Amino acid sequence: MSEDTAPDIIETLPLDSWHRAQGARMVPFAGYHMPIQYEGIIAEHLWTRESAGLFDVSHMGQLFLSGDGLDGALEALLPADIESLTLGQMRYSLLLNEEGGILDDLMLTRWRDGIYMVVNGATKWDDIGHLHEHLPDAITLNHMDARALLALQGPKAFDALKRLVSGETPLEALVFMTGGRFQIDGVDAHISRSGYTGEDGFEISVDAGDVEAVANALLAQPEVKPIGLGARDSLRLEAGLPLYGHDLNEQIDPVSTDLKFAISKRRRGEGGFPGADKILGYLKHGAPAKRIGLSIEGRQPAREGALVYDGDAQVGTVTSGGFSPSLQAPIAMAIVSVGSAPLGRTLEIDVRGKRLAATVVPMPFVPHRYHRKGA
Structure with a gap:
C-alpha cells in the first residue's frame, strides 16, 4: 500500500x-x-x-505516472487503449477490480514525460494505494498534492x-x-x-x-x-453523467452502468484488464441490468435509494435524482433490470410510500454542448 x-x-x-x-x-x-x-x-x-x-x-486527486513500460502497466489495470494516446489527448477510463467492478472513474492525459491522471476526491487515497500495489516497481507515481x-x-x-x-x-x-x-x-x-x-x-x-x-x-x-x-x-x-459512489461503485460493471464506450475497441479484442471475461461476455451477450434516465411526472423529485417498480415487481434503484432547473421537472438515473430498460417504458418510483410515475427517456436529459473536433 x-x-x-x-x-x-x-x-x-x-x-x-x-x-x-x-x-x-x-x-x-x-x-x-x-x-x-x-x-x-x-x-x-x-x-x-x-x-x-x-x-x-x-479536492480531486492529480497524479503523474512515468517510467518504462507505463502504457502496458496501466492497461493491465484499465480497459482503455493507452498506447494510442497522442500528446495532449485525453481519455475517460475506469479503475477495475478483478470482478469487473468499478473502483473509480478517472481521466487520463498524455503529457510529454508520462500520463497525467485525475481521480475522484473521495477515492483518491484508495486509488493511490491500489496503483502502488499493482504497478511494477519501474513505474513512478507522483501525487501532485x-x-x-x-x-x-x-x-x-x-x-x-x-x-x-x-x-x-x-x-x-x-x-x-x-x-x-x-x-x-x-x-x-x-x-x-x-x-x-x-x-x-x-x-x-x-x-x-x-x-x-x-x-x-x-x-x-x-x-x-x-x-x-x-x-x-x-x-x-x-448531462446524464454518473457520479462515483452513487451511480458507480465496486459492485457495478461498466456495461451495466452504460459506460461501454470506456472499453476501447482494441481492448475488447485483446482483453487483459481486470474482470475482462465478465465484461466482454456482457458486451457480447448483454448485461442483466442497465443505467437509465427517468422523467418523473409531477414536481416531486426521487432521490438516491428510492426503489423502482415495473408493475408489482421491484426492478431497480434510483442512483441519482433531483429537480432539473433547466427542464423545470424532476429527473433521475436508476439501475434497473434490463427487461425494464427500453425507452418509453413506464415505471414507478416509491418515494416515502407514494408511487410516482416515471418514463424511461434518453440521456443526456439536456444536450451536451462540447466543442468537438470539426465543429
Whole structure:
C-alpha cells in the first residue's frame, strides 16, 4: 500500500478563505471543506448553462505516472487503449477490480514525460494505494498534492479564458478532450478542454500558491461567477453523467452502468484488464441490468435509494435524482433490470410510500454542448 493515507480530519482547500470571502456556504465533502453554494443552487446552475461558472475541484486527486513500460502497466489495470494516446489527448477510463467492478472513474492525459491522471476526491487515497500495489516497481507515481484544479464551464467559458491566456498554441486549438501548457496572466497552467457539466469548458491545473491569482483573474471577467457543489451535481445529472459512489461503485460493471464506450475497441479484442471475461461476455451477450434516465411526472423529485417498480415487481434503484432547473421537472438515473430498460417504458418510483410515475427517456436529459473536433 501507499505511504499516503486518508486524512483523519477535514482539510481546507487552497482557496478556502477565497470561497468564504465570496459568501460561500461551506460543507464537508470528500475530506475537505467545500463550497456548496454562493447565491443559490438554481441561480448558479442557470448561470453556468447561460454564461460561465467557476468551480473549485482541487479536492480531486492529480497524479503523474512515468517510467518504462507505463502504457502496458496501466492497461493491465484499465480497459482503455493507452498506447494510442497522442500528446495532449485525453481519455475517460475506469479503475477495475478483478470482478469487473468499478473502483473509480478517472481521466487520463498524455503529457510529454508520462500520463497525467485525475481521480475522484473521495477515492483518491484508495486509488493511490491500489496503483502502488499493482504497478511494477519501474513505474513512478507522483501525487501532485501541491497543485490546485479549477473548472471553468459554460458557453462563454472560452470568451472569458481567451482574454487571459497565452501559450505556444492558441486556446482555440483545444477541442473537447485535449489539453496543453499555457500561461494565465503569467502563471504556468495545464489547461484541458473538458469538464463534467455537459457544457463546453476547461479544467485548469496550477500550483496551489498561484490559484488565488488565477481565480481572481477569471472572476474579474464579466461572464464568470463562482459556482458551488450543489449546482455541479444538478448540472452533471442533467448531462446524464454518473457520479462515483452513487451511480458507480465496486459492485457495478461498466456495461451495466452504460459506460461501454470506456472499453476501447482494441481492448475488447485483446482483453487483459481486470474482470475482462465478465465484461466482454456482457458486451457480447448483454448485461442483466442497465443505467437509465427517468422523467418523473409531477414536481416531486426521487432521490438516491428510492426503489423502482415495473408493475408489482421491484426492478431497480434510483442512483441519482433531483429537480432539473433547466427542464423545470424532476429527473433521475436508476439501475434497473434490463427487461425494464427500453425507452418509453413506464415505471414507478416509491418515494416515502407514494408511487410516482416515471418514463424511461434518453440521456443526456439536456444536450451536451462540447466543442468537438470539426465543429
